[in-house]
Amino acid sequence: MAGIETYQNKKVILSKERTVPFYLKLKTREAVAAYIFLAPFLIFFSVFFIRATITSIRLSFFDWRLLRPDITFIGFGNYIELLNDSIWWSAVQNTLFFAIMTVIGATIFGLAAALAVTRPIRGGEFFRVLFYVPQLMSVGAIGLIWNWLLNTQFGTINYFLSFFGIASVNWLGNPDIVMQSLSMVTIWWTFGFPMLIYIAGLQNIPEQLYEAARIDGANAWQTLVYITLPLLRPAILFVMVTGFIGHFQVFGQPQIITAGGGPGRASWTVIIYLFQNAWVAFRMGFGTAIAMAIAMIMAVVTLIQFKLINRNVEY
Amino acid sequence: MSVIKTSVSRNTWKIWVYLFLFILAILILFPLVNTVSQSFMTNQEVNVFPPRIFPFEPTIQSYIQVVTQGDVRLDLWLRNSLVAASGYTLLVLLICSPAAYAFSRLNFPGKKILFAILMVTIMIPGQVTLIPNFLLLRDLRWLDTFYALVLPGAANVFGLFLLRQFFMQIPRDIEEAVVLDGGGYFARFRHAILPSSGNVLAALSIFVFLGHYNDLFWPLIVTNTLETRTLPVGLSIIQSSYAGQFRPMILAGAVLSFIPILVVFIFFQRQIIKGVVTTGMGGR
Numbered sequence: 001m002a003g004i005e006t007y008q009n010k011k012v013i014l015s016k017e018r019t020v021p022f023y024l025k026l027k028t029r030e031a032v033a034a035y036i037f038l039a040p041f042l043i044f045f046s047v048f049f050i051r052a053t054i055t056s057i058r059l060s061f062f063d064w065r066l067l068r069p070d071i072t073f074i075g076f077g078n079y080i081e082l083l084n085d086s087i088w089w090s091a092v093q094n095t096l097f098f099a100i101m102t103v104i105g106a107t108i109f110g111l112a113a114a115l116a117v118t119r120p121i122r123g124g125e126f127f128r129v130l131f132y133v134p135q136l137m138s139v140g141a142i143g144l145i146w147n148w149l150l151n152t153q154f155g156t157i158n159y160f161l162s163f164f165g166i167a168s169v170n171w172l173g174n175p176d177i178v179m180q181s182l183s184m185v186t187i188w189w190t191f192g193f194p195m196l197i198y199i200a201g202l203q204n205i206p207e208q209l210y211e212a213a214r215i216d217g218a219n220a221w222q223t224l225v226y227i228t229l230p231l232l233r234p235a236i237l238f239v240m241v242t243g244f245i246g247h248f249q250v251f252g253q254p255q256i257i258t259a260g261g262g263p264g265r266a267s268w269t270v271i272i273y274l275f276q277n278a279w280v281a282f283r284m285g286f287g288t289a290i291a292m293a294i295a296m297i298m299a300v301v302t303l304i305q306f307k308l309i310n311r312n313v314e315y
Numbered sequence: 316m317s318v319i320k321t322s323v324s325r326n327t328w329k330i331w332v333y334l335f336l337f338i339l340a341i342l343i344l345f346p347l348v349n350t351v352s353q354s355f356m357t358n359q360e361v362n363v364f365p366p367r368i369f370p371f372e373p374t375i376q377s378y379i380q381v382v383t384q385g386d387v388r389l390d391l392w393l394r395n396s397l398v399a400a401s402g403y404t405l406l407v408l409l410i411c412s413p414a415a416y417a418f419s420r421l422n423f424p425g426k427k428i429l430f431a432i433l434m435v436t437i438m439i440p441g442q443v444t445l446i447p448n449f450l451l452l453r454d455l456r457w458l459d460t461f462y463a464l465v466l467p468g469a470a471n472v473f474g475l476f477l478l479r480q481f482f483m484q485i486p487r488d489i490e491e492a493v494v495l496d497g498g499g500y501f502a503r504f505r506h507a508i509l510p511s512s513g514n515v516l517a518a519l520s521i522f523v524f525l526g527h528y529n530d531l532f533w534p535l536i537v538t539n540t541l542e543t544r545t546l547p548v549g550l551s552i553i554q555s556s557y558a559g560q561f562r563p564m565i566l567a568g569a570v571l572s573f574i575p576i577l578v579v580f581i582f583f584q585r586q587i588i589k590g591v592v593t594t595g596m597g598g599r
Contacts, residue, residue: 033500034423041414044470052444140550
C-alpha cells in the first residue's frame, strides 16, 4: 500500500520532467531485484515456518497416533485433556520454577563476575575468558559430567561438601530438590553469557558519573545501587527476557542428567512432556496441542516482560 | 595518615575481589578438572568410597575403550555434527544475507507487511513447528539424512534481523562507487555490502554454528541409526547405556567431545567474546 502511494506521489513530480517510463522501469526493477533477493528466504520460511505453523494449529484438533492410519477430528479434545492432566501441570510448575531460579542465579553470578573482572586488577581478562568456558560445552557433555559429579555416594560434590560437615545430599534422586540441582548445573553452565553482556553494559557507563559520585562522597555500595544498577537495567532486562525464554525450553538437562525427567516424573519439564507424548507415545495431535500451549505460555510471559522493558524506556 | 588509610582500604578491597574471583574460578574449574582426572581411572577406581579426585595409577584404558567400543562412534558423530553445523551455517548465511539486503536497502511492495509478519514470528517458539516439520521430512523420506538436520531451521529470522540492522548502518557512499561502475543490485550487494560486513557475518556464523552443534532435541528426533547421530545425541545415548558399567569411558567421551570446540575457542577467543556482545547470542 505504502509503496504505491509514494510511487504515485513521485509520479506526479516526475511527469513534469517527462521521465515516467524510465522511472517506472527503475521502480519495477528494484522491486523485482528485491524479491529475487528475498526468494530463497521466503521459500524456506513458507515451507518450514508458515506451513508448519498452520499444520500445527490444524493438527491440534485431531486425535492421531503416528503408527495408526485413522485420524479423528475431536475439536478441543486435546486441549481439554491437557488442562485436566495433572502431569502437565506439574511439568509447567517444574519448568517455571527452573526457569525463574536459573535466570535469577545466572543474573546474580553474571553480575558479580562482571563487576569483579572489570575492576582495575591484573588478570581480569583471564578470568573473563575462563568463566565463559563452561558455556561452550554441549548439553551432552554437561549431562555426562554432572550426572556423575552429583552421584550421591561416589560423586565428588558430596565428598567436597563432607569437608564442611555437610551430610551427603541425594541431588538427583530426591524429587524435592532435583529441579534445584538441575538449575544449579545450568547456572554453572550458562552464567558466562550474562557476564559478557553486563561487562559490555558496564563499559558503556560514562566514567564522569563515577567521578561525580566519588566527589559527593558515595561509598562503593551506594555507587552500585544508585549508579551502576539503574544504568545496567536495560542489560539486566535483556538477559532476563532472553534467559527466561531459553530456560523455559529446557530439555537436555533432565533428558540426560536425570535420565528423561526422573526420579519418577519429578524433573519433567514441558519439553520433556512434549517429547514423551509426541515421540515416545507417538500422539501427534496431542503433541501439537502441547506445542500450542507452550507457545501461549511463552507469549504471555514475553508480553509481560516487554511491558516491563517499555516502562523502563519511558522512565 | 589519611593517605595510608586509603591505600590500605584500596588494597583490602582488591583482596576481596581476588578472593571472589579465585573462589568462582575453583567452582568453574573443579568439575572440569575432576572429569579429566577421573577419565584416567579404571572402572574399579571411580567406584571407591571415599571418591578419589586423582587416579592412583593413571591409565588411558577408558580412552582406548571409547574409540574402540563398537556402538560408540565418536568419530562418526563428530563428523556428522561438524558437517551438519557447517552446512547449516552456510545455508543460513546464503539465504539470510540477500534477504537482509532487500529489507535494509530496497523498496518493494509488501515490505512493511512482510517485516511485520517476521517480527510476530519471533514470538512463536520453535516447538510449534516441530511436529509438522518432522512429518514433512518423514513423508519426503529425509529422516536420518543431512537434509533433516540442515533445512528446517535455515530461514533464521534472528539472523535476518541482525544482518539487516548491520547493513542499514553501512554508509551509502560505498554502494555508490559500485553504481558508478555500472553495477546492478547484485553487484552492490556482492561488492559493496558483503565486503563491509565481515565482522557481523563472522559473529553470526560462530553462533549459528555453535547453536546447531550443541542442539539435542531436533537431531534426537530426526536421526535414528548409530551412524547418523550427532555428537550431543550420541553422548546422551552412551550415558543411558554405559554409565553404570563404564563410567571412565563416559567421562572420556565427554572430554573428547569438548576438545574441538575448546581448540576453536582458544584460537578465536577474542572474536567469539566480541561476537557474543554484538549479537546478543549465547551460542544456544
